[in-house]
Amino acid sequence: MITSARNPAVIAARKLARGQARARSGRFLVEGAQGLSEALAAGARPLTVFATPEAAGEHRELLAAAAAAGAEHRMVTAQLLADLAQTLTPQGLVAVVASVVRTIDQIDDPGGLAPAPSMVCVLAGVSDPGNAGTVLRAADAFGADALATTAGSVDLESPKAVRAAAGSLFHLPVIAGADWPRLAAALRDRGLLLIGADPHAEATVDEVPLERPCALVLGNEAHGLPDPVRADLHHLARLPQYGRAESLNLAAAAAVLLYACARRQRLVTGGQR
């Protein structure tokens, strides 16, 4: 049982709350039994599982599965676990997992972006981890083939993003921190229309060809689509707004756009894509 916050394994894990440490180590944190279970089901590689004695008792099978996948099991006090989890209601278990996101260099690898995708979501400069994770969850729910983020966008393996994604990080390929010109070329090569969300666009989502295979591109919460991204897009579209709100929350807008696209694609193909 680890009881000291100065234990090297605890110190190393706690550092993974910071992007630099994640980038350097190629590891990130997954909280809770549900998260670890999704990670294992997706073939992700857990390296260490920290659990309180209570959680270890409750999740014996899960810990055995993690051990079989190569994870080291470390018992910790509830206080240390709460420090690691950074949530107000930690669930007694935090795992250090090998990074699951891919670089643009790996986009063609097995498990990367499919050769003929129907719908891809792109975050171009999104900065809030909660928003990014929520968009990933919506992309998963509406059947996106992949999600990509451009260089300078928030890290989807940050604890807040992982939490907001609620397991979806393990459900679809995520290409992270991509150089935009290379990403745009890869998406176009796969026959995707590049459609950007812009509240000031002339066309509404009903007026752009969402029924065709497309990449839906979302910009920064405050500044919208970066100019170099905007210049490469085939269409800009806005959501129809009937009331007085200045704009939708980014994650809400993304969910609506993904829904509208998935629905149109299935209406056109009679439920099959």
Next chain:
Amino acid sequence: MITSARNPAVIAARKLARGQARARSGRFLVEGAQGLSEALAAGARPLTVFATPEAAGEHRELLAAAAAAGAEHRMVTAQLLADLAQTLTPQGLVAVVASVVRTIDQIDDPGGLAPAPSMVCVLAGVSDPGNAGTVLRAADAFGADALATTAGSVDLESPKAVRAAAGSLFHLPVIAGADWPRLAAALRDRGLLLIGADPHAEATVDEVPLERPCALVLGNEAHGLPDPVRADLHHLARLPQYGRAESLNLAAAAAVLLYACARRQRLVTGGQR
């Protein structure tokens, strides 16, 4: 210039972060120039405006408008303002404003719920203030006539909800903490179908009559629709989901549902409701 955290006006304002103090005083906090400006435009009554000297210099006209509306202006240090605002990036200005939400007793009053609404959003047990505020913003964006919360739901005048609503609290009538049977009766009396969101419903949103005037009812993030609410609904509907996500984030699901309803109502009426 107030410099002490023990100043009675500062102490009273800081207490408004808590629901009990808001309920007792009938006041809540609005952060930032944009928020205060929206409050004034909507005819809300500011009682006190706390501003740093820098913000006061930058927003002279706004402070004059607030004073004309009866607000007392108090200059505070940046440190005190940061304490009041509870955000990492306070904008130099926090206003104490008289509550703008209505009780179920005021639902028929002028400015309450219109006699023949097309779309109303109901939060039945939603507990996260960020979610509730984001739903209010989406309800505003998609032209809902009003939003209502049931007793036991989160307070839309809590600082986090006000921030997430981004001004929408001042754009449409909000009926708060309503007794469900009375609210349901008032909605039915206005000819609204009661349609609940439930990820386990048999019907999708395309299969329920969203084109008719309706109240869209959302339940708790973890527990869904409360049983007494569920029992009174005309229809349950789920969003079509094509991927592997267990469910959408509540605010994302609400945004999609509001969009789908607003769109169907306008398609049916040729853009006019």
